[in-house]
Amino acid sequence: MNEKNIVDNYRQLMAFIWAYEHGSFSAAARANDLTPSAISKLISRLENRLGVRLIQRGARQLTLTEEGVAYLNSARNVVAAMNEADSLSEAFPNRVSGVLKIRTMPTFAQHQILPWLPEFLEKYPSLSVDFELNAVYQDDFDRGVDIAIYGGILPSSSRIATRIGESEWITCASPKYLEKYGIPLHPQALLQHRCFHFNFSSSWNNWDFMENNESVIVPVKPIASFSQGTFLRDLALRGEGVVRLADYHIGEDIKQGRLTPILGNFRSGITEPQYIIYANRKLQSPRIKCFIEFLQQKIRNKPWQIDV
Template sequence: MDNYSQMLAFVWATEHGNFSAAARANGLTPSAISKLITRLEDRLQVRLFQRGTRTLTLTEEGSAYLVSARAVIHAMAEADSLAEAFPGRVTGALRIHTMTTFAKHQILPWLPEFLSTYPGLTVDVQVGPQYVDLFDQGLDIAIHSGGLPDSSRIARKIGESAWVTCASPAYLARRGTPTRPQDLLSHDCFNFGFHSAWNTWQFHGSEGEVITLPIAPKAVFAQGDLLREMALSGAGIVKLAQFHIGEDIRQGRLVPLLSDFNLAGKEPIYLIYSNRKHLSPRIRVFRDFLESKLKEHPWD
Protein backbone atom coordinates (compact mmCIF):
# COMPACT_ATOMS: atom_id res chain seq x y z
CA MET A 1 0.00 0.00 0.00
CA ASP A 2 1.45 3.37 -1.03
CA ASN A 3 0.81 5.66 1.93
CA TYR A 4 2.59 8.57 0.23
CA SER A 5 0.34 8.38 -2.87
CA GLN A 6 -2.71 8.45 -0.61
CA MET A 7 -1.38 11.51 1.15
CA LEU A 8 -0.65 13.25 -2.15
CA ALA A 9 -4.15 12.54 -3.43
CA PHE A 10 -5.62 13.98 -0.24
CA VAL A 11 -3.60 17.21 -0.53
CA TRP A 12 -4.39 17.54 -4.25
CA ALA A 13 -8.11 17.13 -3.60
CA THR A 14 -7.95 19.76 -0.87
CA GLU A 15 -6.12 22.25 -3.08
CA HIS A 16 -8.39 21.75 -6.11
CA GLY A 17 -11.69 21.47 -4.24
CA ASN A 18 -12.90 18.23 -5.80
CA PHE A 19 -11.70 14.89 -7.12
CA SER A 20 -12.22 15.72 -10.80
CA ALA A 21 -10.10 18.87 -10.77
CA ALA A 22 -7.38 17.16 -8.73
CA ALA A 23 -7.34 14.26 -11.18
CA ARG A 24 -7.12 16.50 -14.29
CA ALA A 25 -4.25 18.51 -12.78
CA ASN A 26 -2.20 15.41 -12.00
CA GLY A 27 -2.91 13.06 -14.89
CA LEU A 28 -5.19 10.65 -13.03
CA THR A 29 -8.84 9.69 -13.18
CA PRO A 30 -11.36 10.91 -10.58
CA SER A 31 -11.97 7.30 -9.55
CA ALA A 32 -8.25 6.81 -8.88
CA ILE A 33 -8.16 9.88 -6.63
CA SER A 34 -11.32 8.72 -4.86
CA LYS A 35 -9.91 5.23 -4.25
CA LEU A 36 -6.65 6.58 -2.84
CA ILE A 37 -8.48 8.84 -0.40
CA THR A 38 -10.90 6.08 0.61
CA ARG A 39 -7.95 3.84 1.39
CA LEU A 40 -6.38 6.64 3.41
CA GLU A 41 -9.57 7.15 5.43
CA ASP A 42 -9.85 3.42 5.99
CA ARG A 43 -6.26 3.24 7.17
CA LEU A 44 -6.65 6.21 9.52
CA GLN A 45 -10.19 5.17 10.49
CA VAL A 46 -11.44 8.76 10.26
CA ARG A 47 -13.44 10.68 7.67
CA LEU A 48 -11.32 13.46 6.17
CA PHE A 49 -13.95 15.07 3.89
CA GLN A 50 -17.62 15.88 3.97
CA ARG A 51 -18.44 15.04 0.37
CA GLY A 52 -20.87 17.36 -1.42
CA THR A 53 -22.18 17.12 -4.96
CA ARG A 54 -19.52 19.43 -6.36
CA THR A 55 -17.19 20.43 -3.55
CA LEU A 56 -15.34 18.86 -0.65
CA THR A 57 -15.30 20.22 2.88
CA LEU A 58 -12.62 19.17 5.33
CA THR A 59 -13.73 17.62 8.59
CA GLU A 60 -12.01 18.67 11.79
CA GLU A 61 -9.81 15.58 11.52
CA GLY A 62 -9.12 16.39 7.88
CA SER A 63 -7.96 19.92 8.72
CA ALA A 64 -5.56 18.58 11.32
CA TYR A 65 -4.23 15.90 8.98
CA LEU A 66 -3.70 18.45 6.18
CA VAL A 67 -1.11 20.37 8.21
CA SER A 68 0.97 17.24 8.80
CA ALA A 69 0.50 15.94 5.25
CA ARG A 70 1.79 19.16 3.70
CA ALA A 71 4.81 19.12 5.99
CA VAL A 72 5.64 15.54 4.98
CA ILE A 73 5.25 16.29 1.25
CA HIS A 74 7.45 19.39 1.54
CA ALA A 75 10.11 17.39 3.40
CA MET A 76 10.03 14.68 0.74
CA ALA A 77 10.46 17.25 -2.04
CA GLU A 78 13.42 18.80 -0.22
CA ALA A 79 15.00 15.39 0.29
CA ASP A 80 14.54 14.44 -3.38
CA SER A 81 16.26 17.67 -4.44
CA LEU A 82 19.38 17.10 -2.35
CA ALA A 83 20.95 14.68 -4.81
CA GLU A 84 20.26 17.10 -7.66
CA ALA A 85 21.98 19.89 -5.72
CA PHE A 86 25.39 18.21 -5.65
CA PRO A 87 27.81 20.49 -7.55
CA GLY A 88 28.40 18.01 -10.35
CA ARG A 89 24.68 17.62 -10.99
CA VAL A 90 23.58 21.26 -11.10
CA THR A 91 23.45 22.12 -14.78
CA GLY A 92 21.84 24.51 -17.21
CA ALA A 93 21.64 28.27 -17.69
CA LEU A 94 20.79 30.50 -14.72
CA ARG A 95 19.21 33.78 -15.85
CA ILE A 96 19.33 36.69 -13.39
CA HIS A 97 18.04 40.26 -13.60
CA THR A 98 19.25 42.81 -11.08
CA MET A 99 20.43 46.37 -10.57
CA THR A 100 23.72 47.23 -12.26
CA THR A 101 25.27 48.33 -8.98
CA PHE A 102 24.19 45.17 -7.16
CA ALA A 103 25.61 43.02 -9.94
CA LYS A 104 28.94 44.85 -9.89
CA HIS A 105 29.44 45.20 -6.13
CA GLN A 106 27.58 42.21 -4.63
CA ILE A 107 27.64 39.46 -7.32
CA LEU A 108 30.72 39.86 -9.51
CA PRO A 109 33.26 39.71 -6.64
CA TRP A 110 32.31 36.10 -5.80
CA LEU A 111 30.83 34.91 -9.11
CA PRO A 112 34.07 33.13 -10.16
CA GLU A 113 33.91 31.06 -6.94
CA PHE A 114 30.28 30.17 -7.64
CA LEU A 115 31.03 29.09 -11.21
CA SER A 116 33.98 27.02 -10.01
CA THR A 117 31.80 25.32 -7.41
CA TYR A 118 29.09 24.50 -9.97
CA PRO A 119 30.95 23.89 -13.25
CA GLY A 120 27.84 22.59 -15.00
CA LEU A 121 26.13 25.98 -14.73
CA THR A 122 26.26 28.99 -17.02
CA VAL A 123 25.06 32.38 -15.78
CA ASP A 124 23.32 35.12 -17.78
CA VAL A 125 23.26 38.37 -15.77
CA GLN A 126 20.91 41.03 -17.15
CA VAL A 127 20.85 44.49 -15.56
CA GLY A 128 18.40 47.35 -15.21
CA PRO A 129 17.61 49.93 -12.53
CA GLN A 130 14.08 48.78 -11.77
CA TYR A 131 12.23 45.49 -11.36
CA VAL A 132 10.57 44.11 -14.50
CA ASP A 133 8.70 40.79 -14.48
CA LEU A 134 10.47 38.73 -17.14
CA PHE A 135 9.76 35.27 -15.77
CA ASP A 136 7.52 34.37 -18.69
CA GLN A 137 10.54 35.02 -20.93
CA GLY A 138 12.74 32.46 -19.15
CA LEU A 139 14.10 34.52 -16.25
CA ASP A 140 15.00 32.46 -13.16
CA ILE A 141 15.78 35.10 -10.52
CA ALA A 142 15.36 38.84 -10.05
CA ILE A 143 17.13 40.82 -7.30
CA HIS A 144 15.75 44.28 -6.62
CA SER A 145 15.20 46.76 -3.81
CA GLY A 146 12.27 48.81 -2.60
CA GLY A 147 8.56 48.22 -3.01
CA LEU A 148 7.42 45.50 -5.40
CA PRO A 149 4.11 45.28 -7.30
CA ASP A 150 1.53 42.79 -6.07
CA SER A 151 1.93 39.52 -7.94
CA SER A 152 2.02 35.76 -7.53
CA ARG A 153 5.83 35.78 -7.54
CA ILE A 154 7.81 34.73 -4.47
CA ALA A 155 9.87 37.54 -2.89
CA ARG A 156 12.49 36.47 -0.34
CA LYS A 157 14.11 39.28 1.65
CA ILE A 158 17.88 38.87 1.57
CA GLY A 159 18.91 42.15 3.18
CA GLU A 160 18.20 45.82 3.58
CA SER A 161 20.19 48.91 2.73
CA ALA A 162 20.14 52.51 3.88
CA TRP A 163 20.51 55.39 1.43
CA VAL A 164 23.55 57.54 2.23
CA THR A 165 24.16 61.16 1.27
CA CYS A 166 27.89 61.48 0.72
CA ALA A 167 30.78 63.28 -0.97
CA SER A 168 34.53 62.89 -1.30
CA PRO A 169 36.98 64.48 1.18
CA ALA A 170 38.36 66.59 -1.70
CA TYR A 171 34.94 68.09 -2.47
CA LEU A 172 34.23 68.84 1.19
CA ALA A 173 37.65 70.47 1.61
CA ARG A 174 36.93 72.72 -1.38
CA ARG A 175 33.25 73.56 -0.77
CA GLY A 176 32.71 72.92 2.94
CA THR A 177 30.65 70.30 4.78
CA PRO A 178 26.86 70.75 4.98
CA THR A 179 25.71 70.92 8.61
CA ARG A 180 21.95 70.98 7.98
CA PRO A 181 19.81 69.61 5.12
CA GLN A 182 19.04 73.03 3.66
CA ASP A 183 22.76 73.58 3.02
CA LEU A 184 22.55 71.05 0.19
CA LEU A 185 20.65 73.57 -1.91
CA SER A 186 23.84 75.58 -2.37
CA HIS A 187 25.99 72.56 -3.25
CA ASP A 188 26.61 70.66 -6.47
CA CYS A 189 24.39 67.55 -6.34
CA PHE A 190 23.76 64.73 -8.81
CA ASN A 191 20.76 62.44 -9.28
CA PHE A 192 19.36 59.56 -11.30
CA GLY A 193 18.05 60.45 -14.74
CA PHE A 194 14.82 58.45 -14.51
CA HIS A 195 11.69 58.76 -12.38
CA SER A 196 12.36 57.04 -9.07
CA ALA A 197 11.83 57.44 -5.34
CA TRP A 198 15.64 57.36 -5.14
CA ASN A 199 15.64 60.95 -6.44
CA THR A 200 13.74 62.18 -3.37
CA TRP A 201 16.10 63.68 -0.78
CA GLN A 202 14.36 63.61 2.58
CA PHE A 203 15.63 64.38 6.07
CA HIS A 204 14.40 65.12 9.57
CA GLY A 205 14.10 68.81 10.33
CA SER A 206 15.20 70.49 13.54
CA GLU A 207 11.81 69.80 15.14
CA GLY A 208 11.49 66.24 13.89
CA GLU A 209 9.43 67.05 10.82
CA VAL A 210 10.23 65.46 7.45
CA ILE A 211 11.89 67.82 4.98
CA THR A 212 11.84 67.08 1.24
CA LEU A 213 14.52 69.12 -0.49
CA PRO A 214 13.93 70.39 -4.05
CA ILE A 215 17.34 69.29 -5.29
CA ALA A 216 18.24 70.78 -8.69
CA PRO A 217 20.91 68.37 -9.93
CA LYS A 218 23.87 69.64 -11.90
CA ALA A 219 23.72 66.45 -13.96
CA VAL A 220 21.69 63.23 -14.01
CA PHE A 221 22.74 59.69 -14.88
CA ALA A 222 21.07 56.43 -15.81
CA GLN A 223 23.31 54.31 -13.58
CA GLY A 224 24.30 54.57 -9.94
CA ASP A 225 27.92 53.76 -10.75
CA LEU A 226 28.18 56.94 -12.80
CA LEU A 227 26.90 58.92 -9.80
CA ARG A 228 29.50 57.16 -7.64
CA GLU A 229 32.27 58.11 -10.08
CA MET A 230 31.17 61.75 -9.98
CA ALA A 231 31.34 61.73 -6.19
CA LEU A 232 34.72 59.96 -6.10
CA SER A 233 36.13 62.51 -8.56
CA GLY A 234 35.27 65.32 -6.15
CA ALA A 235 32.58 66.83 -8.39
CA GLY A 236 29.77 66.95 -5.84
CA ILE A 237 27.27 65.24 -3.55
CA VAL A 238 25.23 62.12 -4.29
CA LYS A 239 22.74 59.86 -2.52
CA LEU A 240 23.46 56.16 -3.04
CA ALA A 241 22.63 52.79 -1.51
CA GLN A 242 24.78 51.46 1.31
CA PHE A 243 25.33 48.14 -0.51
CA HIS A 244 26.82 50.19 -3.35
CA ILE A 245 29.21 52.49 -1.50
CA GLY A 246 29.80 50.71 1.82
CA GLU A 247 33.40 49.87 0.92
CA ASP A 248 34.07 53.44 -0.26
CA ILE A 249 32.93 54.71 3.13
CA ARG A 250 35.02 52.14 5.03
CA GLN A 251 38.09 53.13 3.01
CA GLY A 252 37.46 56.85 3.47
CA ARG A 253 36.96 57.55 -0.22
CA LEU A 254 33.48 58.90 0.52
CA VAL A 255 32.21 60.64 3.64
CA PRO A 256 28.60 60.27 4.89
CA LEU A 257 26.84 63.60 5.38
CA LEU A 258 24.01 64.80 7.66
CA SER A 259 23.79 61.48 9.50
CA ASP A 260 21.96 63.11 12.43
CA PHE A 261 19.16 64.14 10.06
CA ASN A 262 18.67 60.82 8.27
CA LEU A 263 15.23 59.22 8.30
CA ALA A 264 14.94 55.95 10.16
CA GLY A 265 14.49 52.76 8.19
CA LYS A 266 16.22 50.95 5.39
CA GLU A 267 15.13 49.77 1.96
CA PRO A 268 14.55 46.00 1.67
CA ILE A 269 16.30 43.97 -1.01
CA TYR A 270 14.46 40.95 -2.40
CA LEU A 271 15.39 37.83 -4.31
CA ILE A 272 12.37 37.06 -6.50
CA TYR A 273 11.48 33.82 -8.27
CA SER A 274 8.35 32.57 -9.95
CA ASN A 275 7.16 29.65 -7.85
CA ARG A 276 7.86 28.19 -4.43
CA LYS A 277 7.07 24.66 -5.58
CA HIS A 278 9.63 22.53 -7.40
CA LEU A 279 12.38 25.12 -7.03
CA SER A 280 15.09 24.12 -9.48
CA PRO A 281 18.51 23.15 -8.09
CA ARG A 282 20.23 25.98 -9.99
CA ILE A 283 18.01 28.58 -8.29
CA ARG A 284 18.39 26.95 -4.88
CA VAL A 285 22.19 26.79 -4.97
CA PHE A 286 22.47 30.40 -6.17
CA ARG A 287 20.10 31.61 -3.46
CA ASP A 288 22.01 29.78 -0.74
CA PHE A 289 25.39 30.90 -2.08
CA LEU A 290 24.28 34.54 -2.28
CA GLU A 291 22.85 34.56 1.24
CA SER A 292 26.02 33.01 2.67
CA LYS A 293 28.21 35.64 0.96
CA LEU A 294 26.04 38.52 2.19
CA LYS A 295 26.41 37.21 5.75
CA GLU A 296 30.17 36.90 5.34
CA HIS A 297 30.55 40.39 3.84
CA PRO A 298 27.92 42.78 5.27
CA TRP A 299 27.87 46.10 3.48
CA ASP A 300 27.13 48.15 6.61
Protein backbone atom coordinates in the same frame (compact mmCIF):
# COMPACT_ATOMS: atom_id res chain seq x y z
CA MET B 1 -2.80 18.87 -31.07
CA ASN B 2 -4.31 19.36 -27.61
CA GLU B 3 -3.29 17.52 -24.46
CA LYS B 4 -6.33 15.21 -24.56
CA ASN B 5 -5.48 14.02 -28.06
CA ILE B 6 -1.84 13.45 -27.11
CA VAL B 7 -2.84 11.29 -24.16
CA ASP B 8 -5.32 9.29 -26.25
CA ASN B 9 -2.77 8.73 -29.01
CA TYR B 10 -0.29 7.42 -26.46
CA ARG B 11 -2.88 5.02 -25.03
CA GLN B 12 -3.59 3.74 -28.56
CA LEU B 13 0.13 3.18 -29.16
CA MET B 14 0.54 1.30 -25.88
CA ALA B 15 -2.54 -0.84 -26.52
CA PHE B 16 -1.07 -1.88 -29.86
CA ILE B 17 2.27 -2.85 -28.26
CA TRP B 18 0.57 -4.71 -25.42
CA ALA B 19 -1.66 -6.67 -27.80
CA TYR B 20 1.33 -7.78 -29.88
CA GLU B 21 3.49 -8.67 -26.86
CA HIS B 22 0.74 -10.65 -25.11
CA GLY B 23 -0.58 -12.28 -28.28
CA SER B 24 -4.24 -11.37 -27.81
CA PHE B 25 -6.57 -8.57 -26.76
CA SER B 26 -7.72 -10.59 -23.74
CA ALA B 27 -4.21 -11.23 -22.42
CA ALA B 28 -3.19 -7.61 -22.99
CA ALA B 29 -6.30 -6.44 -21.17
CA ARG B 30 -5.70 -8.70 -18.15
CA ALA B 31 -2.06 -7.60 -17.84
CA ASN B 32 -2.96 -3.92 -17.87
CA ASP B 33 -6.23 -3.89 -15.92
CA LEU B 34 -8.40 -3.13 -18.94
CA THR B 35 -11.17 -4.94 -20.78
CA PRO B 36 -10.62 -6.68 -24.12
CA SER B 37 -13.18 -4.29 -25.59
CA ALA B 38 -11.13 -1.28 -24.45
CA ILE B 39 -7.97 -2.68 -26.03
CA SER B 40 -9.84 -3.41 -29.26
CA LYS B 41 -11.35 0.08 -29.41
CA LEU B 42 -7.99 1.77 -28.81
CA ILE B 43 -6.33 -0.20 -31.59
CA SER B 44 -9.26 0.45 -33.94
CA ARG B 45 -8.95 4.19 -33.30
CA LEU B 46 -5.21 3.92 -33.98
CA GLU B 47 -5.80 2.15 -37.30
CA ASN B 48 -8.47 4.66 -38.30
CA ARG B 49 -6.20 7.55 -37.46
CA LEU B 50 -3.32 6.07 -39.47
CA GLY B 51 -5.57 4.90 -42.26
CA VAL B 52 -4.04 1.42 -42.42
CA ARG B 53 -4.66 -2.02 -40.95
CA LEU B 54 -1.98 -2.92 -38.39
CA ILE B 55 -3.23 -6.25 -37.04
CA GLN B 56 -4.90 -9.21 -38.70
CA ARG B 57 -7.35 -10.57 -36.17
CA GLY B 58 -7.27 -14.36 -36.10
CA ALA B 59 -9.21 -16.88 -34.10
CA ARG B 60 -6.26 -17.81 -31.93
CA GLN B 61 -3.54 -15.25 -32.49
CA LEU B 62 -2.81 -11.76 -33.77
CA THR B 63 -0.67 -11.23 -36.85
CA LEU B 64 0.92 -7.93 -37.78
CA THR B 65 0.52 -6.59 -41.26
CA GLU B 66 3.54 -5.14 -43.06
CA GLU B 67 2.44 -1.72 -41.90
CA GLY B 68 1.97 -3.14 -38.41
CA VAL B 69 5.58 -4.35 -38.28
CA ALA B 70 6.87 -0.93 -39.33
CA TYR B 71 4.64 0.83 -36.81
CA LEU B 72 5.68 -1.55 -34.03
CA ASN B 73 9.34 -0.61 -34.51
CA SER B 74 8.51 3.11 -34.42
CA ALA B 75 6.22 2.69 -31.41
CA ARG B 76 8.91 0.88 -29.46
CA ASN B 77 11.39 3.63 -30.31
CA VAL B 78 8.94 6.19 -28.90
CA VAL B 79 8.57 4.25 -25.65
CA ALA B 80 12.34 3.74 -25.38
CA ALA B 81 12.91 7.47 -25.88
CA MET B 82 10.38 8.32 -23.17
CA ASN B 83 11.97 5.84 -20.77
CA GLU B 84 15.38 7.35 -21.47
CA ALA B 85 14.03 10.83 -20.82
CA ASP B 86 12.51 9.66 -17.53
CA SER B 87 15.79 8.06 -16.44
CA LEU B 88 17.66 11.25 -17.19
CA SER B 89 15.13 13.28 -15.23
CA GLU B 90 15.93 11.28 -12.09
CA ALA B 91 19.17 13.25 -11.85
CA PHE B 92 17.45 16.66 -12.17
CA PRO B 93 16.85 17.28 -8.44
CA ASN B 94 20.60 17.10 -7.75
CA ARG B 95 22.18 18.23 -11.00
CA VAL B 96 23.34 21.83 -11.14
CA SER B 97 23.90 22.68 -14.79
CA GLY B 98 22.63 24.82 -17.62
CA VAL B 99 22.24 28.60 -17.75
CA LEU B 100 21.04 30.65 -14.77
CA LYS B 101 19.46 33.92 -15.89
CA ILE B 102 19.53 36.70 -13.30
CA ARG B 103 18.11 40.21 -13.54
CA THR B 104 19.30 42.74 -10.98
CA MET B 105 20.59 46.24 -10.42
CA PRO B 106 24.00 46.93 -11.96
CA THR B 107 25.37 48.28 -8.69
CA PHE B 108 24.23 45.28 -6.67
CA ALA B 109 25.77 42.92 -9.21
CA GLN B 110 29.06 44.82 -9.24
CA HIS B 111 29.51 45.30 -5.51
CA GLN B 112 27.62 42.41 -3.87
CA ILE B 113 27.71 39.54 -6.40
CA LEU B 114 30.81 39.99 -8.52
CA PRO B 115 33.28 39.63 -5.58
CA TRP B 116 32.16 36.03 -4.87
CA LEU B 117 30.89 35.00 -8.32
CA PRO B 118 34.17 33.23 -9.31
CA GLU B 119 33.93 31.10 -6.16
CA PHE B 120 30.33 30.18 -7.02
CA LEU B 121 31.19 29.25 -10.61
CA GLU B 122 34.16 27.18 -9.48
CA LYS B 123 31.89 25.23 -7.14
CA TYR B 124 29.39 24.57 -9.96
CA PRO B 125 31.51 24.14 -13.12
CA SER B 126 28.57 22.87 -15.22
CA LEU B 127 26.61 26.06 -14.60
CA SER B 128 26.90 29.35 -16.47
CA VAL B 129 25.35 32.63 -15.39
CA ASP B 130 23.66 35.20 -17.63
CA PHE B 131 23.16 38.62 -16.02
CA GLU B 132 20.67 41.18 -17.26
CA LEU B 133 21.34 44.49 -15.55
CA ASN B 134 18.77 47.23 -15.12
CA ALA B 135 18.18 49.68 -12.31
CA VAL B 136 14.39 49.24 -12.51
CA TYR B 137 12.59 46.00 -11.67
CA GLN B 138 10.54 44.35 -14.41
CA ASP B 139 8.76 41.01 -14.30
CA ASP B 140 10.63 39.12 -17.01
CA PHE B 141 10.13 35.58 -15.75
CA ASP B 142 7.94 34.71 -18.72
CA ARG B 143 10.85 35.31 -21.05
CA GLY B 144 13.34 33.13 -19.28
CA VAL B 145 14.61 35.03 -16.23
CA ASP B 146 15.15 32.65 -13.29
CA ILE B 147 15.92 35.10 -10.47
CA ALA B 148 15.58 38.84 -9.87
CA ILE B 149 17.23 40.82 -7.07
CA TYR B 150 15.76 44.23 -6.30
CA GLY B 151 14.98 46.54 -3.42
CA GLY B 152 12.16 48.83 -2.41
CA ILE B 153 8.44 48.43 -2.95
CA LEU B 154 7.69 45.70 -5.46
CA PRO B 155 4.52 45.60 -7.57
CA SER B 156 1.87 43.16 -6.42
CA SER B 157 2.17 39.83 -8.24
CA SER B 158 2.13 36.07 -7.79
CA ARG B 159 5.94 35.94 -7.72
CA ILE B 160 7.79 34.80 -4.61
CA ALA B 161 9.82 37.56 -2.97
CA THR B 162 12.14 36.58 -0.12
CA ARG B 163 13.70 39.35 1.93
CA ILE B 164 17.46 38.96 2.01
CA GLY B 165 18.46 42.15 3.79
CA GLU B 166 17.99 45.88 3.87
CA SER B 167 19.89 48.93 2.74
CA GLU B 168 20.06 52.58 3.63
CA TRP B 169 20.60 55.49 1.28
CA ILE B 170 23.54 57.65 2.32
CA THR B 171 24.19 61.25 1.32
CA CYS B 172 27.90 61.69 0.74
CA ALA B 173 30.72 63.38 -1.15
CA SER B 174 34.45 62.94 -1.50
CA PRO B 175 36.88 64.61 0.92
CA LYS B 176 38.22 66.53 -2.10
CA TYR B 177 34.80 68.02 -2.84
CA LEU B 178 34.07 68.88 0.79
CA GLU B 179 37.43 70.59 1.14
CA LYS B 180 36.75 72.70 -1.94
CA TYR B 181 33.06 73.52 -1.48
CA GLY B 182 32.58 73.12 2.26
CA ILE B 183 30.56 70.68 4.34
CA PRO B 184 26.78 71.25 4.24
CA LEU B 185 25.59 71.70 7.82
CA HIS B 186 21.85 71.61 7.09
CA PRO B 187 19.84 69.68 4.47
CA GLN B 188 18.62 72.90 2.88
CA ALA B 189 22.26 73.80 2.20
CA LEU B 190 22.25 71.09 -0.47
CA LEU B 191 20.30 73.47 -2.69
CA GLN B 192 23.53 75.46 -3.08
CA HIS B 193 25.70 72.41 -3.77
CA ARG B 194 26.55 70.42 -6.87
CA CYS B 195 24.29 67.37 -6.70
CA PHE B 196 23.69 64.40 -8.96
CA HIS B 197 20.84 61.90 -9.03
CA PHE B 198 18.87 59.48 -11.22
CA ASN B 199 17.07 60.55 -14.38
CA PHE B 200 13.97 58.41 -13.86
CA SER B 201 11.06 58.70 -11.47
CA SER B 202 12.04 56.90 -8.28
CA SER B 203 11.97 57.22 -4.51
CA TRP B 204 15.74 57.09 -4.82
CA ASN B 205 15.57 60.75 -5.83
CA ASN B 206 13.82 61.70 -2.59
CA TRP B 207 16.62 63.07 -0.46
CA ASP B 208 14.93 62.61 2.90
CA PHE B 209 16.14 63.76 6.29
CA MET B 210 14.80 64.09 9.83
CA GLU B 211 14.50 67.49 11.53
CA ASN B 212 12.67 68.02 14.82
CA ASN B 213 11.33 64.45 14.56
CA GLU B 214 9.73 65.24 11.23
CA SER B 215 10.61 63.90 7.81
CA VAL B 216 11.93 66.48 5.37
CA ILE B 217 12.56 65.91 1.66
CA VAL B 218 14.98 68.38 0.11
CA PRO B 219 14.23 69.10 -3.58
CA VAL B 220 17.83 69.08 -4.75
CA LYS B 221 18.54 70.46 -8.20
CA PRO B 222 20.88 68.07 -9.97
CA ILE B 223 23.42 69.49 -12.37
CA ALA B 224 23.47 66.08 -14.10
CA SER B 225 21.43 62.91 -13.82
CA PHE B 226 21.96 59.34 -15.01
CA SER B 227 20.10 56.06 -15.37
CA GLN B 228 22.90 54.16 -13.62
CA GLY B 229 24.22 54.70 -10.11
CA THR B 230 27.72 53.76 -11.27
CA PHE B 231 28.08 57.16 -12.96
CA LEU B 232 26.87 58.97 -9.86
CA ARG B 233 29.44 57.18 -7.74
CA ASP B 234 32.23 57.88 -10.23
CA LEU B 235 31.46 61.60 -10.26
CA ALA B 236 31.41 61.69 -6.48
CA LEU B 237 34.76 59.86 -6.29
CA ARG B 238 36.24 62.42 -8.67
CA GLY B 239 35.22 65.21 -6.32
CA GLU B 240 32.57 66.63 -8.61
CA GLY B 241 29.59 66.74 -6.27
CA VAL B 242 27.19 65.26 -3.73
CA VAL B 243 25.27 62.02 -4.30
CA ARG B 244 22.79 59.87 -2.44
CA LEU B 245 23.41 56.17 -2.97
CA ALA B 246 22.67 52.86 -1.29
CA ASP B 247 25.09 51.57 1.33
CA TYR B 248 25.49 48.27 -0.58
CA HIS B 249 26.87 50.42 -3.43
CA ILE B 250 29.19 52.80 -1.58
CA GLY B 251 29.76 51.05 1.74
CA GLU B 252 33.34 50.07 0.89
CA ASP B 253 34.11 53.59 -0.39
CA ILE B 254 33.04 55.02 2.96
CA LYS B 255 35.00 52.41 4.93
CA GLN B 256 38.10 53.24 2.89
CA GLY B 257 37.62 57.01 3.24
CA ARG B 258 37.04 57.62 -0.47
CA LEU B 259 33.60 59.05 0.29
CA THR B 260 32.41 60.86 3.42
CA PRO B 261 28.82 60.71 4.74
CA ILE B 262 27.34 64.14 5.43
CA LEU B 263 24.39 65.50 7.43
CA GLY B 264 24.56 62.59 9.86
CA ASN B 265 22.62 64.59 12.47
CA PHE B 266 19.69 64.69 10.07
CA ARG B 267 19.86 61.05 9.03
CA SER B 268 16.37 59.64 8.46
CA GLY B 269 17.29 56.06 9.29
CA ILE B 270 14.82 54.82 6.68
CA THR B 271 15.86 51.49 5.26
CA GLU B 272 14.88 49.78 2.02
CA PRO B 273 14.24 46.02 1.95
CA GLN B 274 16.20 43.92 -0.52
CA TYR B 275 14.49 40.94 -2.13
CA ILE B 276 15.38 37.92 -4.18
CA ILE B 277 12.43 37.17 -6.46
CA TYR B 278 11.57 33.99 -8.32
CA ALA B 279 8.54 32.59 -10.10
CA ASN B 280 7.62 29.54 -8.05
CA ARG B 281 8.47 28.17 -4.63
CA LYS B 282 7.78 24.59 -5.74
CA LEU B 283 9.47 22.68 -8.57
CA GLN B 284 12.50 24.92 -8.26
CA SER B 285 15.48 23.87 -10.35
CA PRO B 286 18.79 23.05 -8.62
CA ARG B 287 20.54 25.93 -10.38
CA ILE B 288 18.12 28.39 -8.76
CA LYS B 289 18.28 26.77 -5.33
CA CYS B 290 22.07 26.71 -5.18
CA PHE B 291 22.38 30.39 -6.16
CA ILE B 292 19.81 31.51 -3.60
CA GLU B 293 21.58 29.55 -0.86
CA PHE B 294 24.99 30.89 -1.91
CA LEU B 295 23.74 34.48 -2.00
CA GLN B 296 22.07 34.24 1.39
CA GLN B 297 25.25 32.81 2.89
CA LYS B 298 27.39 35.62 1.49
CA ILE B 299 25.18 38.49 2.64
CA ARG B 300 23.78 37.11 5.88
CA ASN B 301 26.23 39.26 7.88
CA LYS B 302 25.20 42.40 5.95
CA PRO B 303 28.64 43.05 4.45
CA TRP B 304 27.63 46.48 3.20
CA GLN B 305 26.39 47.82 6.56
CA ILE B 306 28.30 50.87 7.75
CA ASP B 307 28.25 53.23 10.74
CA VAL B 308 27.50 56.78 9.67
